[in-house]
Amino acid sequence: xxxxxTIAAPIEMSGIGIHTGKPVHLSLLPRDQGDILxxxxxxxxxxxxxxxxxxACRNSSILLKGEHQIYTLEHLLAAFYAYEVDSVLVELDGxxxxxxxxxxxxxxxxxxxxxxxxxxxxxxxxRVLESLLVEEKEAWVSVSPHESFEVTYTIxxxxxxxxxxxxxxxxxxxxxxxxxxxxxTFGFLRDVPELHARHLAMGGSTSNAxxxxxxxxxxxxxxxxxxxxxHKILDLIGDFSLLGFPIQAKLEAFKAGHSxxxxxxxxxxxxxxxxxxx
Numbered sequence: 113x114x115x116x117x118t119i120a121a122p123i124e125m126s127g128i129g130i131h132t133g134k135p136v137h138l139s140l141l142p143r144d145q146g147d148i149l150x151x152x153x154x155x156x157x158x159x160x161x162x163x164x165x166x167x168a169c170r171n172s173s174i175l176l177k178g179e180h181q182i183y184t185l186e187h188l189l190a191a192f193y194a195y196e197v198d199s200v201l202v203e204l205d206g207x208x209x210x211x212x213x214x215x216x217x218x219x220x221x222x223x224x225x226x227x228x229x230x231x232x233x234x235x236x237x238x239r240v241l242e243s244l245l246v247e248e249k250e251a252w253v254s255v256s257p258h259e260s261f262e263v264t265y266t267i268x269x270x271x272x273x274x275x276x277x278x279x280x281x282x283x284x285x286x287x288x289x290x291x292x293x294x295x296x297t298f299g300f301l302r303d304v305p306e307l308h309a310r311h312l313a314m315g316g317s318t319s320n321a322x323x324x325x326x327x328x329x330x331x332x333x334x335x336x337x338x339x340x341x342x343h344k345i346l347d348l349i350g351d352f353s354l355l356g357f358p359i360q361a362k363l364e365a366f367k368a369g370h371s372x373x374x375x376x377x378x379x380x381x382x383x384x385x386x387x388x389x390x
Contacts, residue, residue, distance in 0.1 A: 113234045113390075118142045118199040120227035125218070127210025130297070130321065131172060131183050133314030136206035140226070143201040146233050147356075148192065150175060150182055154205045162189075164354045164377050169370040171312050173351055183208035186350030186370070187297075191219035193353035194288035197228065198235055214296035214320040216346055220289050240361035242386045246376045251367040253376040258362035260284075265345045265365045271300070273329055277341035283349060292349070294335045295342035298322035301330070348373055355380065357389065 123140040143149065150160040160166075160177045168174040172184040188209050192200065212218045243256040264280040281291055299313065299321055307313040316323075318331035322339065336342055348365060351373035359380075365372070380387065 113236065114196070116146050116198040116231040116233045116235045117196055117228045118144065118231055119197060119223065120229040121225075123222045123226050125210055125212070125222065127212050128315040128320075129183060129206065129208025130211035130214070130315045131170075131312045132206070132208045134206055134208065136204055136208060136210050138202065138204040138210060140222075141201040141203065142229065143199045144231055146199045146231060148189075148198075148200055148202065150202045150204070152180065152182065152205070152207070153203055155180060162354060162356070164374065164381060167354060167374055169374055171307070171370075173354075173370050173374065181207060184211065185209060186347050187211075187216045188219055188350070189353045190288075190346050190350035191216045191223060191293065193349055193358070194283060194285055194292070195220060195223045195228075196235075196285060197223060199231060211297075211315065211320045214322070215343070216293040220293045236357055236389050238355060238357045238359045238361075238380070239388045239390055240359065240380075240386060241388060244376075244379060244383070244386060246372060246379050248368075248372050248375070251369070251372055252365070253368050253372050254364045255376060255380065256362045256364075258360065261359055262362045263345050263348060263365070264362070265341055265348060266367065267341050267344055268367055269340070271324060272327055273324060274340050277338045279338055279341045279345065281345070288349070292342055292346050295339045295346055296320075296322050296335070297343055298324065298340055301325045344368075352377060 119142050126137045128135050148162050152158045160175045166176045173186045175182040240257050245254045261283040266278040268276045323330050354377050
């Protein structure tokens with residue numbers, strides 16, 4: 113069991129939201145209360161508590177507070193989780209976390225520069241005791257007992273540059289920075305009209321996402337040959353951070369996404385007989 117930690121110095125970041133297309137400025141501030149709190153300065157300081165029951169999924173994970181929301185939590189939350197930042201105040205002047213380059217790399221680099229400061233409390237861990245499985249059509253996520261936090265993810269896209277990709281890795285800070293954080297979000301050019309019709313991907317571009325046409329990547333090179341599945345692992349880590357505690361388990365995902373990740377998180381929290389908090 114380790115001590116809780118916050119950041120040692122403030123962090124300032126600006127960019128656009130990949131879905132809203134709107135500019136946003138974000139500040140990460142040290143916080144001693146032992147939790148992650150979001151505050152929208154454009155809404156008179158409206159505060160959002162991270163709660164899996166207040167999350168929606170719409171091509172990203174969205175934090176809700178009444179009629180208001182904060183889009184695209186997953187990359188920042190994954191960086192907090194893997195960097196072992198347990199307590200921080202996130203202030204932003206818009207409704208979406210800036211996408212930056214589409215990965216978590218710039219968040220990790222900023223956290224490295226800021227450093228960490230220990231807090232007085234200890235952080236507990238969810239240790240999974242029994243296996244569970246959640247499914248949606250042919251997609252699934254399984255959670256089983258394990259001595260560490262390990263993820264195995266499989267994707268299968270009918271595209272010559274992707275196809276079936278599978279990767280297993282242990283989630284720990286050095287490996288996350290090296291193997292997962294640089295992996296960028298991706299999308300298909302053919303899906304853009306439908307996404308725009310739903311008011312999504314309005315800020316998407318070749319500077320913040322890997323974009324594929326029917327046969328190739330239009331903005332290479334890739335950072336990894338299997339960058340696509342690595343980014344899905346990044347999303348999964350961010351979504352599972354919504355548990356509120358680190359998890360000791362083996363997660364396996366097949367053709368999953370934010371909705372199924374969240375379904376697994378809620379299933380875990382709804383079945384406390386399957387795990388211990390220690």
